[in-house]
Amino acid sequence: MIIAIVTISLMAGLFGLILGYAAIRFRVEGNPIVDQIDALLPQTQCGQCTFPGCRPYAEAIANGEAPINQCPPGGQATIVALAGLLDTEVLELNAEHGEHLEVPLVAIIDEQTCIGCTLCIQACPVDAILGSAKHMHTVIADECTGCKLCLPPCPVDCIDMLPIPQTIDDWKWTPPRALELHSPELTTDA
Amino acid sequence: MPRLHHFPGGIKLQGHKSESLIQGLQQASLPRQLILPLKQHIGEHNKPLVDVGDRVLKGQMIAAASALICAPVHAPTSGVIAEIENFPVAHPSGQDDTCIVIDVDGKDEAADPVLPDLQQVDADGMIELICRAGIVGLGGAVFPTAPKLSRGKAHGIDTLIINGVECEPYITCDDILMRHCAAEVLRGTGYLQRILRPQRTVIAIEDNKPEAIAKMTAAFAQSGLLDTEIVAIPTIYPSGGEKQLIQILTGKEVPHGQLAFDIGLFCQNVGTCVAITRALEQDQPLISRVVTISGDNIRQPGNWEVRLGTPIRHLIELAEGYLHSDRAHLVMGGPMMGFSLAGDQVPIVKASNNILVMREETIPHSPGYHDECIRCSKCTEVCPASLLPQQLYWHARARAFDRVEEFHLFDCIECGCCSAVCPSAIPLVQYYRAAKSDIRAAQKAQIKSDHARIRFESRERRLLLKKQQEEERRRLKREALQKKKAGSTASTADPVQAALERVKARKQAAQEESP
Numbered sequence: 001m002i003i004a005i006v007t008i009s010l011m012a013g014l015f016g017l018i019l020g021y022a023a024i025r026f027r028v029e030g031n032p033i034v035d036q037i038d039a040l041l042p043q044t045q046c047g048q049c050t051f052p053g054c055r056p057y058a059e060a061i062a063n064g065e066a067p068i069n070q071c072p073p074g075g076q077a078t079i080v081a082l083a084g085l086l087d088t089e090v091l092e093l094n095a096e097h098g099e100h101l102e103v104p105l106v107a108i109i110d111e112q113t114c115i116g117c118t119l120c121i122q123a124c125p126v127d128a129i130l131g132s133a134k135h136m137h138t139v140i141a142d143e144c145t146g147c148k149l150c151l152p153p154c155p156v157d158c159i160d161m162l163p164i165p166q167t168i169d170d171w172k173w174t175p176p177r178a179l180e181l182h183s184p185e186l187t188t189d190a
Numbered sequence: 191m192p193r194l195h196h197f198p199g200g201i202k203l204q205g206h207k208s209e210s211l212i213q214g215l216q217q218a219s220l221p222r223q224l225i226l227p228l229k230q231h232i233g234e235h236n237k238p239l240v241d242v243g244d245r246v247l248k249g250q251m252i253a254a255a256s257a258l259i260c261a262p263v264h265a266p267t268s269g270v271i272a273e274i275e276n277f278p279v280a281h282p283s284g285q286d287d288t289c290i291v292i293d294v295d296g297k298d299e300a301a302d303p304v305l306p307d308l309q310q311v312d313a314d315g316m317i318e319l320i321c322r323a324g325i326v327g328l329g330g331a332v333f334p335t336a337p338k339l340s341r342g343k344a345h346g347i348d349t350l351i352i353n354g355v356e357c358e359p360y361i362t363c364d365d366i367l368m369r370h371c372a373a374e375v376l377r378g379t380g381y382l383q384r385i386l387r388p389q390r391t392v393i394a395i396e397d398n399k400p401e402a403i404a405k406m407t408a409a410f411a412q413s414g415l416l417d418t419e420i421v422a423i424p425t426i427y428p429s430g431g432e433k434q435l436i437q438i439l440t441g442k443e444v445p446h447g448q449l450a451f452d453i454g455l456f457c458q459n460v461g462t463c464v465a466i467t468r469a470l471e472q473d474q475p476l477i478s479r480v481v482t483i484s485g486d487n488i489r490q491p492g493n494w495e496v497r498l499g500t501p502i503r504h505l506i507e508l509a510e511g512y513l514h515s516d517r518a519h520l521v522m523g524g525p526m527m528g529f530s531l532a533g534d535q536v537p538i539v540k541a542s543n544n545i546l547v548m549r550e551e552t553i554p555h556s557p558g559y560h561d562e563c564i565r566c567s568k569c570t571e572v573c574p575a576s577l578l579p580q581q582l583y584w585h586a587r588a589r590a591f592d593r594v595e596e597f598h599l600f601d602c603i604e605c606g607c608c609s610a611v612c613p614s615a616i617p618l619v620q621y622y623r624a625a626k627s628d629i630r631a632a633q634k635a636q637i638k639s640d641h642a643r644i645r646f647e648s649r650e651r652r653l654l655l656k657k658q659q660e661e662e663r664r665r666l667k668r669e670a671l672q673k674k675k676a677g678s679t680a681s682t683a684d685p686v687q688a689a690l691e692r693v694k695a696r697k698q699a700a701q702e703e704s705p
Contacts, residue, residue: 041639044639125649126645145638168286172628175620177559
């Protein structure tokens, strides 16, 4: 009896030490689930989810403070990916936060109208606008995420959001469609 | 004669090859205008090197990209640059792309050729010449040849395979080229041997081309090529696919995610060999190619040596026009792997091995719908890549892209065997192509979003640092002020009082001085 208790206690102590050591030695910095959620978000940094950027939204999701359907740029694909990661129900995109656009947008500054106020530069979350005070500004199109955050601060309304024109290189094949059993084509014939 | 192996699956197809072989190899006349797309290869876009109004000579480089891409475009004849604009090009999207349009002057004037002493040129020198000649793989994949050779040379090549298989129905351009230019094919093979130093070379020709085999064998007897053999392989589609041909000749399978030269093999098409010969011996860049025009709606099927940029309409006129009606369905490539063209104004490019002119009626009417899969598994039996087409189909249809990748979608060579045997006529390859382009688009979007994340985070860090520095500056200022205050209270109680007293004293002194 005594031997059993002593053995169990010793083992418990030993395992406790190992676990304690492992907790220090293999300590995980930050919250890995936040990184995983953040990796699935489109990084538009638009703030339509009401959080100031994709990472804050990822943190809110990880803490259970926000649902997964508040990201319009990501659309349904992001919601499905998040639901898969977090093993939750797939939700519809919450229309309050905006609409998902199939064609991505890019900001373009009308350089004739721009007065060089630098307000858009300060608003751009990814430093995609180039310029300085009282000098013309321009958007580096490759860096622009299409978040529209530069639109409200512009005092002369010289920024437009244009759909990115499709080129031959990013053209996609359209999948065929199966004749569904309950499709209108069949039911109207019957 | 090596022992031949088999690849899994494959199908026997009606050849339809004899029609276009009657006329031999014909020289196409020059059209009034040539339309040259800037991009006729796999990879980065070329940039134009000429302006509208410039006169160009035959063989002059008119568009190029960075040195690594190696697929510049040359003027196929002399003339004046009329436009650099968007025109419909040979692409499944039917979209426009930037093209250089040359008004042909009919003189066909070329600059004097610079002929190097080929005995003195080493392997890298030859690769450089091939690069400058804008040569790409003429079998249909249009991968630039020079970078492929550099990589092959770096890997070390055991077997060089010259592909004269041409397994798709209707296409006969390689057949006719081997019949008429056998010596050039073999000299090109010799140059490839000098570059790659393979231990052996196999020239593979499908056994439905006895005349090509005979011409090649006759030329081979005089070529003096060492460790080389011409091998007739059985006719089964798609034996001309690179991986399938490798399997037939060596019994080896190219592993998933690897390329032929990873296992010491290097494939090159016979047309590319001829282009290499002409580039090295005559300083002639890739400005023309042999194109088959065939199908059930062309009056005179045949093979033509065509300048690149020639509108397909011109070629159809040379072939005496449509047979039935002007409502023809045009396909570039063969009936298995080709794609429909937007119209006959599209120009011939480096990839155009065949123009298939079909009657609208003979093309299976595609209403955009198909029947359901009955799980007969015929597709699995014919797949030459040993994939599971049915599984790929279900997952591609459900847009479960991680699952299609698990089933090795990217090993699919899009040969079309599965679609051809499907009793429900499911356009399986179209599902796979759509899934592939969706996956590639998602990968591109992922790269862009990762880039945006890095920029966002570095901006956040910069703003934080700026804020900290600002706070630090304020703190130091505050501290300096407090220190000064402390110092001045030590000498006089009140600085204001002291200043007032100083002013008072000065006034008093002034009053005393004045009378």
